[in-house]
Amino acid sequence: MDSKEIIEKYNSAVIGSYGRLDLALESGSGAQGCNADGKKYIDFGSGIGTNSLGYADSEWADAVSEQAHKAQHVSNYYYNSTAAEFAVKLTKMTSTDKIFFGNSGAEANECAIKIARKRSFDKYGDQNRTTIITLVNSFHGRTITTLSATGQDHFHNYFFPFTPGFKYVEANNIQALRQAVDDTVCAIMFEFIQGEGGVNVLEQAFVDEIFSLAAKHDLATISDEVQTGVGRTAKLLAAEYFGVKPDIVTLAKGLGGGLPIGVCLTRGEYASVLTPGTHGSTFGGNPVVCAGGLVVLQRLSDPEFMGELEKKAAYFRRSLEALPRVKSVSGLGLMLGVELDGMAASDVLQKALDKGLLVLTAKTKLRCLPPLTITYEQIDAGMAILREVLEND
Numbered sequence: 337m338d339s340k341e342i343i344e345k346y347n348s349a350v351i352g353s354y355g356r357l358d359l360a361l362e363s364g365s366g367a368q369g370c371n372a373d374g375k376k377y378i379d380f381g382s383g384i385g386t387n388s389l390g391y392a393d394s395e396w397a398d399a400v401s402e403q404a405h406k407a408q409h410v411s412n413y414y415y416n417s418t419a420a421e422f423a424v425k426l427t428k429m430t431s432t433d434k435i436f437f438g439n440s441g442a443e444a445n446e447c448a449i450k451i452a453r454k455r456s457f458d459k460y461g462d463q464n465r466t467t468i469i470t471l472v473n474s475f476h477g478r479t480i481t482t483l484s485a486t487g488q489d490h491f492h493n494y495f496f497p498f499t500p501g502f503k504y505v506e507a508n509n510i511q512a513l514r515q516a517v518d519d520t521v522c523a524i525m526f527e528f529i530q531g532e533g534g535v536n537v538l539e540q541a542f543v544d545e546i547f548s549l550a551a552k553h554d555l556a557t558i559s560d561e562v563q564t565g566v567g568r569t570a571k572l573l574a575a576e577y578f579g580v581k582p583d584i585v586t587l588a589k590g591l592g593g594g595l596p597i598g599v600c601l602t603r604g605e606y607a608s609v610l611t612p613g614t615h616g617s618t619f620g621g622n623p624v625v626c627a628g629g630l631v632v633l634q635r636l637s638d639p640e641f642m643g644e645l646e647k648k649a650a651y652f653r654r655s656l657e658a659l660p661r662v663k664s665v666s667g668l669g670l671m672l673g674v675e676l677d678g679m680a681a682s683d684v685l686q687k688a689l690d691k692g693l694l695v696l697t698a699k700t701k702l703r704c705l706p707p708l709t710i711t712y713e714q715i716d717a718g719m720a721i722l723r724e725v726l727e728n729d
């Protein structure tokens with residue numbers, strides 16, 4: 337099938353819930369993808385940060401297929417060594433105590449919300465101490481409850497009624513945050529860098545206020561690191577930049593190297609809130625996914641890889657800043673937003689695609705989330721395309 341046939345076939349049978357680009361990706365290697373007609377693309381998006389090791393990393397692919405030949409799924413009625421190894425390694429690396437396994441970011445956040453509310457109920461016996469403060473412009477997922485948690489009005493449509501118990505505070509507005517805390521609040525949930533919201537980094541003082549209010553009022557702190565986590569910011573967790581340890585951390589996107597996983601990591605008393613029968617997920621802890629995830633974690637625990645990642649991220653940022661029409665670059669590590677002068681990000685995305693470069697947008701910004709394994713040559717090749725697009729318009 338050529339690209340055109342694939343696109344027609346797909347659209348004939350798949351619900352149209354996405355605005356898609358006319359591109360059928362069929363294979364790839366590292367930060368380079370290939371369409372059905374053999375055209376190559378430099379990938380600055382990595383499937384929204386999901387292909388953290390790029391396409392078809394050979395060590396990752398070997399681990400995944402080796403596990404598939406042993407056992408592809410083990411019910412949560414039983415145990416499995418690959419999932420055990422992954423859980424121990426990830427909790428050690430993140431200095432958290434225990435993990436819950438799910439399959440997506442939304443599912444990880446659902447778990448975080450359940451833990452925060454149950455812990456509040458267990459401790460206070462109060463059915464009204466349930467409110468979770470989230471931030472305006474946040475994004476937490478597409479289930480009814482995580483849409484509710486998402487602080488963007490346009491997501492609160494069509495699917496009424498939404499889950500009650502969320503309250504939205506403007507990011508970096510310390511006064512508004514203080515005012516929002518009352519005796520119905522049990523948790524504060526936030527992204528250190530709002531990804532879908534436009535790659536906005538929280539200010540240190542605001543993060544400090546979250547943690548001081550949480551300590552004072554016994555609130556759970558929940559960091560949604562679904563996009564910022566797993567090396568994306570050139571550190572394992574974005575929390576490391578802020579010097580804080582949230583009670584609950586959610587991870588997904590890059591964690592499986594491209595396979596579906598979403599986890600909820602917990603610290604201290606939050607690790608023992610869920611008891612048998614209170615939560616579950618059929619595919620949670622899938623050994624094939626965990627085998628892929630272990631390769632990601634092994635890579636991120638190599639100091640040489642992390643040192644190189646930091647240097648590459650700085651180079652990537654400098655390269656963006658040197659492009660024409662670039663007003664500012666926001667974000668950390670390889671999670672970068674670009675504010676443009678006189679050209680719409682969606683236009684740049686389409687023109688770059690035509691020239692063989694995949695990029696993302698977030699609100700009015702261009703967004704780059706390249707694979708953590710991208711090479712300097714690939715960065716240069718992608719930047720050359722961006723320069724052409726930004727200069728010739």
Ligand SMILES: *Cc1c(COP(=O)(O)O)cnc(C)c1O
Pocket residue numbers: 439440441442443445475476477478527531532560561562563564588589598
């Ligand atoms: C992508 C994303 C989610 C949702 O993840 P899914 O895997 O699509 O459910 C939640 N939170 C943040 C910060 C995200 O970037």
